[in-house]
Amino acid sequence: MGLAERRRVLGYSQEKLAQLLGVDRTTVGRWECGKVAPQPPQRRGLATALEISLQELDLLLTPPRAVVEETAGHQSSDPLSAGDDEMIRREFLRILTVSGAFTALSAEDAEGLAEGMSPGVPADFARMNGHLWQVYRLARSKSAVYPVVRDQLTTLNDALASNRGSPRPLLSAAADLFQLAGEVAFDGNRYAAAAASYSLAASVSKDAGAYDLWACALVRHAYVDMSEQRYRHAAQMLGAAERLAGRGDSCLSTRYWVASVQAEAYAGLGDLEACERAMDRAEAVRDLTSDSVDCGWLRFDGARLAEERGSRYVRLGRLDLAEKALKDALGQTALASGQSYRRRGAVLTDLAVVGVRRRDIDQVVEHAREAIELARSSGSGYTARRLQALCDEFGTLSRDHRVAELEAEIAALCAP
Incomplete structure (x- = not known):
């Protein structure tokens, strides 16, 4: 069943559904023929009107594009295809399986595994990940970075599985890479893939005992909630990130980034005073040295505070x-x-x-x-x-x- 069929089952015309959602009838028509997808704020209202869940709505919205591609007889040129999403999820599960074994070992056993390992391997992954973040930031098309991220993830898995590195640094490198994969997915409007990436980044960060990485994964996950206007859920996620950042490295800018994103959630909730308090906390990032604000997965130096403050004031009217x-x-x-x-x-x-x-x-x-x-x-x-x-x-x-x-x-x- 497609979107149009579900609408007809409920007895709605395109005009009636458009009226319920506050959009033009032609917008509903474009959704139904797959020319354009509903935006995050529209998806929740559309799912409610059609009496289905957001996951069921995703299924209704998927077929038109798939049929067009099959009929055209060619594979999508998008580097971040559905097949790639599935492949990277398999890689996530492999790393979780291996990391579970490491965290179940005693400290003595883990040290024994590390004997004879190449000391350069974790550092090599950290350097490569840092390079990938830089490429991502400078790339015009973010999806172009995805194949390299996927290859790096496969190599990292092989290192974990063959015990070619100290477990915790390798797990930190995996959490770092998952967050980058999530960023690529989020930029491409693939919210489910982005949320999965950030959730798994949080899980592996916990295994690695990396509080700052863990907090950043929660911050990025909160952006997925805010893209769908679930500001209260985002605020809860960010509250957890704030507590984790408090246990992290005070020389890093994690806690100030958390505060900046909390300001966005408060703006969405219409709370001007809480928004401004959070922005003021974020301003304290300027007291850090330049070496403390950019480590690939964390790059918050206060340079964006003016645009972020402006965006939040727009939301607050x-x-x-x-x-x-x-x-x-x-x-x-x-x-x-x-x-x-x-x-x-x-x-x-x-x-x-x-x-x-x-x-x-x-x-x-x-x-x-x-x-x-x-x-x-x-x-x-x-x-x-x-x-x-x-x-x-x-x-x-x-x-x-x-x-x-x-x-x-x-x-x-x-x-x-």
Whole structure:
């Protein structure tokens, strides 16, 4: 059964379902033919209207694309395909199996296993992982990094299985790599794969006794919850991350990153005071030395605080505060020196949202058009997702031909 069949079973026309969800009828039509997928905030309402779970909704949304690809007689060119998702899940389970054996051993037994192992192996993995994070940050298309991550994961598994390294450092390297795999999946809008990656990163971090890695895995998992507007769940996850970070290395910036993301969850809950307190705690990261804020899987140095503060003010409806912070941030995200397309795209989209809420069409067009070009250049699912959420704000502004053109371009950008 597909999405259209389920709608008809419940007796809804496309118009009626669109009315229930507060979207245009053509949006429902695009969902049903697989041209575009519902955004995270829309998925929960759609599942509720169709009286199914989010997992069942995923199954209803999958067939159209699969049928198109089969009929066309070619394999998807997306480096991060469903087959790759399954392969990396198998690798996760293999590492969990091996790590379970290590954690069951006594300390003396574990030391015995380490005798005769190459001391360079764990350090080699740490260096390679650090290099992969750097490549990921600079890559225009994040999914292009995935095949290398998969190969590194396979090599790491072989090292664990053959006892070619000290167990705990290798497990830390595995937790690090799982988080990178999750980031690639999240950028590609593969929320289930991202959540699985972060959950397993947390599990292996626990086995390794790596509190900072463990806390960062929970922070990244909280982003999955926030992408679906489950801010209360995210706040609970971040509370656990805060406690873990308190047991971690005080020279690292983990606790300050946790505070910054807590501010986002509080903004989603509409709590301005809690949001600002959390942002103030995050500002203390500036007291750390530069060597303490970048270790691959953790890169929070306060450089993004202006854009993050601006984004949270947008969510809270404080447009005056938001615009000032976002314009400050825009000057910090110039594309020179390899700075992030994704970061600049997010700031531009937030400025376009400010324009929508002020009914300033010139501001909307100026900032949204540049964000669209960045999304095209980078292939970032994250930027495309932010732009599609912008479309949901247009309302009657869509009657203006310039906004209607933007909406069409964004729909084409988000099409599978």
